[in-house]
Amino acid sequence: MSETVKQDHAVIGKSVPKIDGREKVTGAARYTADLKFPNMLFGKILTSPFAHARIISIDTSEAEKIPGVRAVITHKDAPTLKYGISPARWDENIFCIDTVKFVGDKVAAVACIDEQTCYKALAAIKVEYEELPAVLDPLHATDEDQPQIHPEFVRNINAEIHQDFGDVEAAFKDAHYVRTDTFVGNRTYQTPIEPHTATSMWDGEKLTVYSSTQSPHYFQYYIAREFGLPMGDVRVLKTYVGGGFGGKLEPTGLEFGGAILAKITGRPVKMFYDRAEMFAHNRGRHRQYMTITSGVDKDGKILGVHADFVMDGGAYTSLGIATAYYAGAMLTLTYEFDNFRFDMLRVYTNLPACGAQRGHGAPQPRYAFEAHLDNIAKDLDIDPMDIRILNARRPNTTTPNEFLVNSCEMKACLEKAREISGWDEKKGNLPKGRGIGVATGSFVSGAGYPIYRTDLPHAAAMIKVGEDGTAATLYTGATDIGQGSDTVLCQMAAEAMGYTYEQMKIVAADTETTPHDFGAYASRQTLMSGAAVKQAGEEVKAQMLEIAAEMLDFPAVDLDIREGKVFSPGNASVTLTFEEVARHFFVNRGPLVGKGSYTPPKLGGKFKGAAVGTSPAYSFAAQVSEVEIDEETGEINVLDVWDVHDCGTVINPALLEAQVHGALFMGLGESIWEEVKFDDKGRILNPNLSEYRIPTAVDMPVVHSALVDSYEPAGPWGVKEVGEGATLPTMGCFRNAIFDAMGVSINSLPLGYEKVWRALKERREEGPAE
C-alpha cells in the first residue's frame, strides 16, 4: 500500500490521553446545566398534549399571578418567522400559532425563580384546544382522506426524490436473477445521557447562549436569523457536551424561547429538557419502509439496484431532507454497480420530528441491503462473504451517483474480517442455534456542502504560541461532544508545528473567540477541521524556521522542528529549543500566530440532490458477528463482533477504537431493543430510560476491532472518518447472523426476541423445512 503510510510521525498516531480526561474524571468538567449565573431564572416550555389540534385560546393570566413567575410567553411574544435546519423547508414556529402538530409541540414558556415554580406556572396556563384527526401511519399519510398537517405541503409529502442512474430496467433484463425484498426500520432516539440545556442572557443588544450543542455556528446562524440580529451580536458557546449523536445539531425551543424570556426579564434564563421532553423533541432516526430490488449475474455480481423507500418524518422537517437523500445515496458506496434507481417519499405525520442520528439516513437502508444481499447469496448458493468480496468497491472509482472514492480498502476489510473471525471454519459448522453474519458500511468524512448555502470555508483554525513558547493555544470552532476532537486536533496542531501535545491548550466552539467551523456532524472534524489545524500549525512552523535561521545563521531549508526541538537533520551541533525560538520571535516580531482554513473541492454531479452524500473521502468497514439464539425464547445473544475499518491514517488509535466500540454499541441497541413506541393518540409510550432500552454493561458482546492500512489523499496526513461509519454494518450483520443460525429472516428492526420467537414458531407450524 501507499508509501506515505509509513511516514514517521512524532505526535499523531499515538494514543495520548484525552486533553479533558482529568477534568472529566474529577467532576470538574462543567456542562451547560452546571453553569450558574447571578440572578439566573429557570425556564420551561409548555407542550401540546394532542398530536393534532387547533389552538382556540391561551390564557396565561393565572400563571402570571403565581409568586415567583417572572414571564409567561406564547407565540404573541415571539417572532413568527418560520425556522428549521434544512433551508429548503423552514416549517417550525418558536411557539405554535394555529395548530399543534405532535404531542410535545411548543405552545408557551415560563421563566421563574426556581424549577418548582415553573411546573406550577405551566399547570396554570389554560389552553383550549379543538382536537383534530391525526396522521399517525406514515404509509397512509399521503392518502386523499388524511388530514393535512402543513397547508403548504399537499398530501403530507415533505420530500419526494426520484433519482435514476444508468439503466436499471435493462440491468434487470440482463440479470441471471432478480429479487425483491421489503424491510421496515425503527424509530430510535439518540439518547445522549446529558439532557439538552441552554442558558441565554442579553447584554444590551447582544445575546449570549450557552448550549449543549454540536454546532455553535448553526445555532448562531439560525438564532441571529430568527431574531433579525447581526451574527456578531449572537454568541453561542458550549462548555462540555454530554453526547449528541445528531440530536443536538439544531437549535430548539430552549434557545429560541430562552432568548425571548431572557430579553423580557432582563435576566439570564436557564432552559432544559427532562428525559421525557428529550424524547418528545426527538430528531432521532427516521423509521424507513424499504423495498429493494436487485439483479445479479450468475456469479452474484450486482448489475442494478432499485431502492424504493418511504420515511416517516414526523411533524417537521428538521434535517430530514438530507436524511431522505442520504438514505439512497449511501447505498452505492460499498459495492460497485452501475445502474441505480432511488425513489423516496418523506412524509409528514403527527409524531415527533425525526432528524439526523449517527450514520444519518444510511443505517436502515444498509441493514435492508445487507439482508437482501444475503437472501440473494442464499438463493444462488454463494457464501455471503464471497458475494461481498466479489462486489466490493475498489479505490479510485466513481459511484453511479457520482461520488468520487479515492482510498477504499473494502475488499481488504472483508478479507481481514474473514480471517480474524474464523469465518471459513465457522460458516456452516457452528453448533445448532449459533450463526455468523457479515455486513459492510461506508460513510462520509464530512459533507461536501454545508447545511445552508454559504461560501464560508468549512473549517478554520488559529494557533497562538505563548510569549515564552512554553504553551500554544489552538482556537477552533470544532466541537468536541465526547468523541475527542479537542484531543485529536491538538495532536495535529503539535505535529504540524513540531511541538509537543502536552504543551497544547485549546479553546474551542465559541463563536466569539474561535474561528468559524461548522461543528460536529457528518463525521467531518478529523478531516476538515484537521486540515485547517494542519495549515495553521505549518504556518507557525514556517515562521519559527525563518527566525531560527536568523538566530543560528543557518539556512532555513536545512532546519526542522520536531517535538519542541529545532535542529538540522544534517548537523547535530545546530540546535535550539522551541521555547527559545518562540520567545525570540515574540520579542522581535510580536505574537506568533498561525492560521488555516479548509474548503472542500467542488464535488458531485449536476442532478437534483447531487450534493448530499458528497465528501472528500469515505470510510469503509466490514463487520462479522456471531450470535446464539435461544430457540425456546427467541433471545438473541451476540457473542462476538469483529469490526475491520478502513479509516485512513489514525491520529489516536485508542480514541479511534473507542469510537468503534461506541458506534457498535449504538448499532447493537438499535438492532435488538431500541424503539420509540406510540399509543393510538400519538403519545410516546416509553419516553424514559427503563422502557426505551439502551444496552447496559451486561449486554455488550466481545468486540474485536482491527484496521487495514490505508491512506486518504484528500485528508490531512491521510485521515478519514470513523465515528459514524461503524454504526452502519451492525444491524444487517446481526440480522444475517440470525439468518445463518436459524434460517429465519427478521425483516424489521429492532430484530427483537419476540420477532425471532414468532418467526421460529411460524416456521415450525409450516412444517419441517430444509
Place this chain on the structure above:
Amino acid sequence: METIDDTRKTTAGPKPKRYVIDLTVNGDPRTVVVKGNALLVNVLRDELDLTGTKKGCELGDCGSCTVLLDGIPVDACLVLALEADGCDIVTIEGVAAHGELDRLQATFVDKAAVQCGYCTPGMILSAKALLTKNPHPTEPEIRAAIAGNLCRCTGYVNIVKAIAAAAEIETAATESGEAR
C-alpha cells in the same frame, strides 16, 4: 433533626416546613436547610455547588447521579435529602485526594474510558464501591456493578477495562484492539 416551623401563611396556604440537616460531604461537615421534598442530588448540585454529580433522567434509570451514601452507591435523584441526614456522602469531587487522581480515575483516563464524560462520575463511584467491597472482582462482577450506570458513548468496553486495570485483574473478554 431540627425543624423550622414557619406558621406564617402565604397566599398558597401554610408555608411548607423546612428541615435542618447535617451531612458530611467528601469529609466536609455541611448543614443545609431543605424542604421535605428536596432531593439529595439537587442539594448537592444547587446548594453545595458540587456539580460533578450529574442528572440524566431524575428517575433512577441512568445512574449519572450516583454518589456513595455511607459507602453504598445510590442514585441521588431517588434519595430525599432528609434521608441523608447524618450520613457520610462521597461525590466525584471527593474521590481524588489532595489533587492526586485516585487509581480508578487514572485508569479511566489511561484506558480511554471517558468520552463525553457525562456518565463518568457515576461510573467511577459505582466502581469505587465495588472495589472497596471486592478488590479483585471478576469481569462479570464488574459489569454487574455498573449495569445501573448507562453510558451512550463507550459501549462500556474501555470502562470495564479501566476498572479491571484498577483492580489489577485480567479481562479476557474485553480484549480488543488488534489494531494493525
